[in-house]
Amino acid sequence: MAESMEMLERRIDALRAEVRRSVVARDGARTRALRAELRTAERVWEQAIAELTDESDSVESSESSESSEQLAGGSLVPVREQVHHALILLSVPAAPRLVAEVHAAFFGGTATSLGANKLTHLRRDEKRSFETAPYARPYYLCSALTAEHLAPARGLVAVSTWPLERRIVGPLSPRVDFLTAAARLAERAGSVPDGSVATVSRLLWRFATNIPGATSSRSGVAGHDTVDPAVVIRAAEAEREVHADADQAQRASAADRARRQLDNVQQLFGSPLRTLEGKTA
Amino acid sequence: MTSTSIIGTSDGTAQRLAEIRGGVRPTRHNARTIAALTRNPGCARRAVLDGAGVDKQRLAAYIDFPSRFGQSQFALARGNAFEAQVKANGCADLLSLLRERLGLPIPEVAYDDLESVTGRDKESPEVRYARSRALLTRAASGDSGAGTLFDHPLLGLEVAGQRVYLEPDLIAFQHEGRFHVVEIKSFAVVDGQADPSKVSAAAIQAAVYVLAMREMLAESGYDPTIVSHDVVLVCPRDFSNQPTAVLVDVRKQLSVLRRQLGRMTKVDQMLAALPANLSFDLAPDAAGVPTRAPDAIVDALHAVDARYAPDCLAVCELAYFCRNEAKGCTAALGTSAREELGGIERVETALALAHDELAPAEDQAEAAALLRSAARLRAELMAGVGL
Numbered sequence: 001m002a003e004s005m006e007m008l009e010r011r012i013d014a015l016r017a018e019v020r021r022s023v024v025a026r027d028g029a030r031t032r033a034l035r036a037e038l039r040t041a042e043r044v045w046e047q048a049i050a051e052l053t054d055e056s057d058s059v060e061s062s063e064s065s066e067s068s069e070q071l072a073g074g075s076l077v078p079v080r081e082q083v084h085h086a087l088i089l090l091s092v093p094a095a096p097r098l099v100a101e102v103h104a105a106f107f108g109g110t111a112t113s114l115g116a117n118k119l120t121h122l123r124r125d126e127k128r129s130f131e132t133a134p135y136a137r138p139y140y141l142c143s144a145l146t147a148e149h150l151a152p153a154r155g156l157v158a159v160s161t162w163p164l165e166r167r168i169v170g171p172l173s174p175r176v177d178f179l180t181a182a183a184r185l186a187e188r189a190g191s192v193p194d195g196s197v198a199t200v201s202r203l204l205w206r207f208a209t210n211i212p213g214a215t216s217s218r219s220g221v222a223g224h225d226t227v228d229p230a231v232v233i234r235a236a237e238a239e240r241e242v243h244a245d246a247d248q249a250q251r252a253s254a255a256d257r258a259r260r261q262l263d264n265v266q267q268l269f270g271s272p273l274r275t276l277e278g279k280t281a
Numbered sequence: 282m283t284s285t286s287i288i289g290t291s292d293g294t295a296q297r298l299a300e301i302r303g304g305v306r307p308t309r310h311n312a313r314t315i316a317a318l319t320r321n322p323g324c325a326r327r328a329v330l331d332g333a334g335v336d337k338q339r340l341a342a343y344i345d346f347p348s349r350f351g352q353s354q355f356a357l358a359r360g361n362a363f364e365a366q367v368k369a370n371g372c373a374d375l376l377s378l379l380r381e382r383l384g385l386p387i388p389e390v391a392y393d394d395l396e397s398v399t400g401r402d403k404e405s406p407e408v409r410y411a412r413s414r415a416l417l418t419r420a421a422s423g424d425s426g427a428g429t430l431f432d433h434p435l436l437g438l439e440v441a442g443q444r445v446y447l448e449p450d451l452i453a454f455q456h457e458g459r460f461h462v463v464e465i466k467s468f469a470v471v472d473g474q475a476d477p478s479k480v481s482a483a484a485i486q487a488a489v490y491v492l493a494m495r496e497m498l499a500e501s502g503y504d505p506t507i508v509s510h511d512v513v514l515v516c517p518r519d520f521s522n523q524p525t526a527v528l529v530d531v532r533k534q535l536s537v538l539r540r541q542l543g544r545m546t547k548v549d550q551m552l553a554a555l556p557a558n559l560s561f562d563l564a565p566d567a568a569g570v571p572t573r574a575p576d577a578i579v580d581a582l583h584a585v586d587a588r589y590a591p592d593c594l595a596v597c598e599l600a601y602f603c604r605n606e607a608k609g610c611t612a613a614l615g616t617s618a619r620e621e622l623g624g625i626e627r628v629e630t631a632l633a634l635a636h637d638e639l640a641p642a643e644d645q646a647e648a649a650a651l652l653r654s655a656a657r658l659r660a661e662l663m664a665g666v667g668l
């Protein structure tokens with residue numbers, strides 16, 4: 001969003017200059033038109049500013065404050081390693097937003113807002129690094145692959161050391177991975193430093209509310225501090241059982257295909273260029 | 282290839298529409314613009330502009346009647362943020378809502394993302410449409426395990442003789458052999474109540490998707506009514522970010538939509554009635570400034586009949602221009618006023634009749650009596666205030 005603001009500002013500047021020029025040139029029609037465009041742009045800009053403030057207010061009240069300025073000095077651990085820590089904890093491919101939340105909750109500090117942009121960069125760097133010196137690093141941050149086309153799954157980060165099956169997402173995988181992540185968070189919830197207890201239980205509560213039977217509804221309304229990690233684990237496992245076999249089968253067959261069809265780089269970063277025509281489904 | 286593909290129009294028509302639009306890509310139709318079309322189906326001006334895919338927002342700003350609504354980038358961003366939240370982590374929030382509200386059973390969780398098929402940023406609508414169609418028809422055939430949630434399916438609809446692709450930000454979900462359209466909106470539901478105008482706009486929009494999905498299935502030989510007329514509306518609850526879901530029956534919106542789309546003049550007929558050199562081309566010069574004078578554009582607008590109504594303010598980007606143009610017409614006062622004043626076109630006439638300064642024509646007698654008594658009432662009231 002910050003980028004669109006900048007673009008808008010540049011456009012407003014350019015329009016102002018144009019208006020000036022056309023006034024000097026006494027081109028009435030053109031001036032009028034330019035003024036109209038300028039007004040529109042300014043209105044959009046004002047709206048944007050208003051909404052930016054709204055947004056930062058709501059972010060601050062709902063989560064720990066996060067802003068792109070803070071994160072530069074916020075954590076000494078490079079983003080790459082933060083992402084790795086969080087993913088290892090979750091043990092499944094995850095969206096940047098969740099990665100950031102998990103890192104903030106379990107490893108303290110301000111949440112690094114891992115924008116989609118940053119993620120794209122990160123992944124491109126990782127890919128380049130892998131291409132120039134394969135397996136030189138202990139791990140790479142890579143993509144999850146879609147089961148159908150073995151293309152990079154939108155917005156999901158994974159770790160290269162995971163087995164291919166785990167990095168593949170079929171239709172059932174988002175739910176299975178969600179349940180796995182919930183159980184993993186619950187397992188770890190008991191062993192966090194005091195300062196993080198509140199954030200971790202809030203995160204866990206958000207997962208728990210979306211798993212049947214995970215919020216031990218003693219009084220009907222479970223607050224975040226009443227979420228019992230053991231209950232979450234049990235509930236998550238119970239639902240995971242339901243989907244696990246079918247999901248595993250889909251993932252395994254896609255992984256076989258990937259091993260046969262893709263080279264090493266593609267196995268990690270997906271193969272965006274294939275359009276597998278003639279779907280067999 | 283642009284995403285508004287016009288299929289099935291003859292080359293001549295396409296050529297003509299391109300001339301009217303100027304050398305730019307047509308603006309995209311979406312459920313919102315289609316829903317808006319049904320709000321004022323009699324307006325030829327909008328039919329021409331929309332048919333040709335003219336950027337009305339830009340046009341209105343250029344002739345100095347900028348619209349005061351429109352899809353602000355930033356309002357969209359807020360909507361998208363809520364949508365992302367509802368769909369995060371494999372639609373976790375949405376799944377629990379659907380389980381609560383519609384009794385979706387636990388095993389139904391399959392999620393297919395139809396926005397990205399091959400992982401490329403820009404995929405042609407044909408690829409995405411084909412994939413949506415393949416998955417949805419497979420689900421319609423009753424194939425077990427054919428999917429539960431279909432995110433961002435790309436649908437097609439015939440609008441005024443053109444085939445347009447619709448790109449809903451929505452999920453179609455299948456349960457017990459029926460599809461439901463899910464519409465995610467970021468306006469709040471407070472104490473179970475939401476702004477009725479927003480709900481009704483969302484309902485029309487959802488109805489557009491229902492219709493498009495029904496057509497897609499019907500074309501493939503399936504029973505279209507397996508797409509439910511109950512849509513699931515997901516909104517934030519009580520100013521929190523917690524989503525809540527309600528079922529909205531869109532049968533009424535569907536029938537309005539069907540009737541209006543059917544009635545909508547065919548592009549070819551419409552084009553035949555227009556001046557041959559009509560164009561809204563805003564071709565920019567090297568400095569990015571449109572080369573045609575605003576007056577020329579205004580003249581072009583005048584060449585196509587409009588049918589302004591106050592409703593336009595909510596649905597059409599040209600509303601401020603048309604309202605200005607319609608100043609002094611009784612029609613601009615709204616449909617109810619227009620009906621009461623049947624046969625009286627101008628506001629001055631109405632005023633003169635009210636003040637007995639003009640003898641009513643035969644067919645105006647009734648309206649004139651009404652106006653006179655209204656004027657009398659008003660005078661009495663004003664006198665009362667004066668005391």
Ligand code: SF4
Pocket residue numbers: 321324325326327587588589590593594597598599600601603
């Ligand atoms: S604002 Fe003008 S162009 Fe738009 S629908 Fe109303 S009358 Fe037609």
